[in-house]
Amino acid sequence: MQVDTRMVVALAAVAEESVDEVVACAVSEGRKTADGVYDGSELDLTRFPRRVYTNGVTALEPLPRVSRWNDLAAYGVNIWIKRDDQLGLVMGGNKTRKLEFAMADALKAGADCVVTAGAVQSNHARLTLAACNVEQLDCYIVLEERVPGSFHSDASGNYYLYRLLGAKNIVVVGTGEAAATMQTLKHELVAQGRSPYIIPGGASDEIGAKGYVRAAQELREQMNALSDTIQFDAVVCASGSAGTHAGMVLGMRGSGVPVIGVSTRFDEAKQQNAVLTLSNKLAHACGAQPVSPSEVQVVDKYVGPGYSLPTRESTQAIEVLARTQGILLDPVYTGKAFAGLLGLIREGHFRPGTNVVFLHTGGSPALFEYQPLTE
Numbered sequence: 201m202q203v204d205t206r207m208v209v210a211l212a213a214v215a216e217e218s219v220d221e222v223v224a225c226a227v228s229e230g231r232k233t234a235d236g237v238y239d240g241s242e243l244d245l246t247r248f249p250r251r252v253y254t255n256g257v258t259a260l261e262p263l264p265r266v267s268r269w270n271d272l273a274a275y276g277v278n279i280w281i282k283r284d285d286q287l288g289l290v291m292g293g294n295k296t297r298k299l300e301f302a303m304a305d306a307l308k309a310g311a312d313c314v315v316t317a318g319a320v321q322s323n324h325a326r327l328t329l330a331a332c333n334v335e336q337l338d339c340y341i342v343l344e345e346r347v348p349g350s351f352h353s354d355a356s357g358n359y360y361l362y363r364l365l366g367a368k369n370i371v372v373v374g375t376g377e378a379a380a381t382m383q384t385l386k387h388e389l390v391a392q393g394r395s396p397y398i399i400p401g402g403a404s405d406e407i408g409a410k411g412y413v414r415a416a417q418e419l420r421e422q423m424n425a426l427s428d429t430i431q432f433d434a435v436v437c438a439s440g441s442a443g444t445h446a447g448m449v450l451g452m453r454g455s456g457v458p459v460i461g462v463s464t465r466f467d468e469a470k471q472q473n474a475v476l477t478l479s480n481k482l483a484h485a486c487g488a489q490p491v492s493p494s495e496v497q498v499v500d501k502y503v504g505p506g507y508s509l510p511t512r513e514s515t516q517a518i519e520v521l522a523r524t525q526g527i528l529l530d531p532v533y534t535g536k537a538f539a540g541l542l543g544l545i546r547e548g549h550f551r552p553g554t555n556v557v558f559l560h561t562g563g564s565p566a567l568f569e570y571q572p573l574t575e
């Protein structure tokens with residue numbers, strides 16, 4: 201792969217500088233009640249190692265124009281957005297928060313390289329490559345071709361960015377083969393005297409998902425700051441490899457604000473089980489009480505024909521948000537999640553006057569590969 205190494209080195213140097221700068225202003229948190237019971241805002245994450253890849257917090261903003269767009273006006277729901285698409289590292293998105301904990305754990309374990317996996321247009325792979333550049337670790341990427349024929353070695357979007365970031369070690373496998381391939385790679389690297397660290401797909405384990413407990417705590421502070429005038433009623437996010445949804449469920453616990461995950465791949469039962477299982481591992485790791493099934497809400501009506509395949513609703517959701525608010529979604533995750541939110545509004549799921557937060561988890565680089573325009 202031809203790469204301009206000067207560019208990669210320059211990028212790493214800039215990122216490293218901002219890591220050092222922002223450590224000093226990391227949010228302080230961690231309170232435990234006298235009886236030892238935690239709600240999400242009281243979980244102490246400061247005892248876990250964390251690298252800092254974002255300077256400050258992401259904005260919580262109202263979206264008045266899309267809230268009153270065409271037929272939506274009749275429902276009177278106020279849509280807000282939490283701009284995690286503006287997190288640090290290359291073009292932001294939810295993986296940045298997860299990688300803060302995953303990369304810190306890799307460094308603590310003494311790793312000299314990272315092995316991870318994702319789909320062919322994986323945002324997680326892009327951000328893991330970026331984090332590895334910052335930390336000066338080699339990065340091994342396993343790409344799973346979930347839709348037959350969807351991998352193109354000249355692809356744009358995230359795949360172009362992998363090359364720009366200097367990816368040298370990319371393996372493409374069939375659907376369901378990523379986990380085993382990562383293990384094989386790990387053994388090969390160990391045999392070569394390396395110290396690999398596996399970050400699972402999406403950094404969705406009890407380490408990476410702490411990033412979304414932290415995100416929920418940040419969001420709660422923002423909601424509390426507005427609580428004199430605004431009462432928030434729900435958070436809606438994309439639910440894929442489950443880490444974001446699981447972290448949000450645990451972090452929002454006790455706030456009275458439910459989290460609704462819009463599935464981007466699996467049916468409700470399978471996705472609910474994945475989120476619940478991970479939420480419980482996370483609860484255990486954070487010293488919190490187990491999560492009950494009723495805390496995990498999944499909507500599966502917006503997957504359409506399958507993972508990463510656009511639907512009329514997701515394409516319209518992407519276009520509407522771009523044209524009313526100038527905000528880009530992505531075709532694989534947030535387009536479907538925002539379509540889910542608009543669908544819930546039209547079904548009358550939220551009462552008039554309700555304030556609902558859409559968690560924007562990023563992903564817009566994939567637009568350049570999928571180009572979902574209807575016209």
Ligand SMILES: Cc1ncc(COP(=O)(O)O)c(C=O)c1O
Nearest residue numbers: 440441442443444533561562563
């Ligand atoms: C842009 C974007 N949004 C949402 C998700 C889903 O998050 P999670 O995998 O934590 O469920 C992903 C996962 O890859 C993503 O890339």
